[in-house]
Amino acid sequence: MDTLLGNPYVDVALRSIAVYAFMLFAIRLGGKKELSQLNTTDVVLILLISNAVQNAMVGNNTTLSSGLVAAAVLFLANYLIKKVMFKNKSLQKLISEHPEVLIHDGMLNRKMLDKLDISTDEIEEAMREHGVEKINQVKLAMLEVDGNISIISADNEALMQTHHKRRKIHKTLGSIN
Numbered sequence: 460m461d462t463l464l465g466n467p468y469v470d471v472a473l474r475s476i477a478v479y480a481f482m483l484f485a486i487r488l489g490g491k492k493e494l495s496q497l498n499t500t501d502v503v504l505i506l507l508i509s510n511a512v513q514n515a516m517v518g519n520n521t522t523l524s525s526g527l528v529a530a531a532v533l534f535l536a537n538y539l540i541k542k543v544m545f546k547n548k549s550l551q552k553l554i555s556e557h558p559e560v561l562i563h564d565g566m567l568n569r570k571m572l573d574k575l576d577i578s579t580d581e582i583e584e585a586m587r588e589h590g591v592e593k594i595n596q597v598k599l600a601m602l603e604v605d606g607n608i609s610i611i612s613a614d615n616e617a618l619m620q621t622h623h624k625r626r627k628i629h630k631t632l633g634s635i636n
Contacts, residue, residue, distance in 0.1 A: 467520050468528050475516045475532040482512070483540070487554060558609075559602045565595035565613065575602060585610055 516529045544551040559571050561582060572579070582600060585608045591597055598613040 467525065471517050471520060471525050471528045472532045474518065475529045476536055478512045478516050479533055479536045482508075483554065487556075556604045558604060560599070561602055561608065562594060562597045562600035564599075565597055567594060571602075577602065577608075582608070 513529075517525045540554070544554060559575060560568055561571060561575075561577065562568065567579070567582070572582070582594070585600070586592070586594070586597060589610050589612075591610060591612050596613050597610060599609075599611040601609045603609055
């Protein structure tokens with residue numbers, strides 16, 4: 460069995476870190492709005508990616524201990540990235556998404572809506588689901604980091620916040636959550 464550094468577990472650890480870094484980068488490029496819109500094709504993609512990167516992480520070493528090392532390294536890498544991001548705001552800005560303002564004091568931020576590919580119909584749907592009839596009744600609408608649209612009504616100064624999960628509409632299947 461060929462390994463990068465002679466030790467099969469070090470090899471699995473290094474491969475796992477490389478795959479983790481790649482996946483973090485790929486998901487970051489995808490954007491936050493995609494996270495809340497998992498449809499059938501997205502689930503299939505995730506399953507296929509996990510199968511594809513398994514071999515990249517463990518190579519020919521398909522033993523239980525090799526799989527456990529890969530899983531442990533992924534958990535550890537995730538834990539360490541979160542700890543470092545908490546202390547290093549520049550890294551946090553690079554890796555993490557941040558909420559985006561879609562409506563402020565009844566005014567649509569059309570530039571942001573266009574950038575995020577969010578239609579006026581989607582905003583209006585979120586408003587209707589939460590009892591807000593007109594855009595001028597919205598104090599603040601945000602696309603949150605998790606892909607949800609939060610609406611704060613101008614009528615409710617107590618800041619009652621409601622969440623709307625964005626959904627993609629498939630032409631032949633109807634609404635898919």
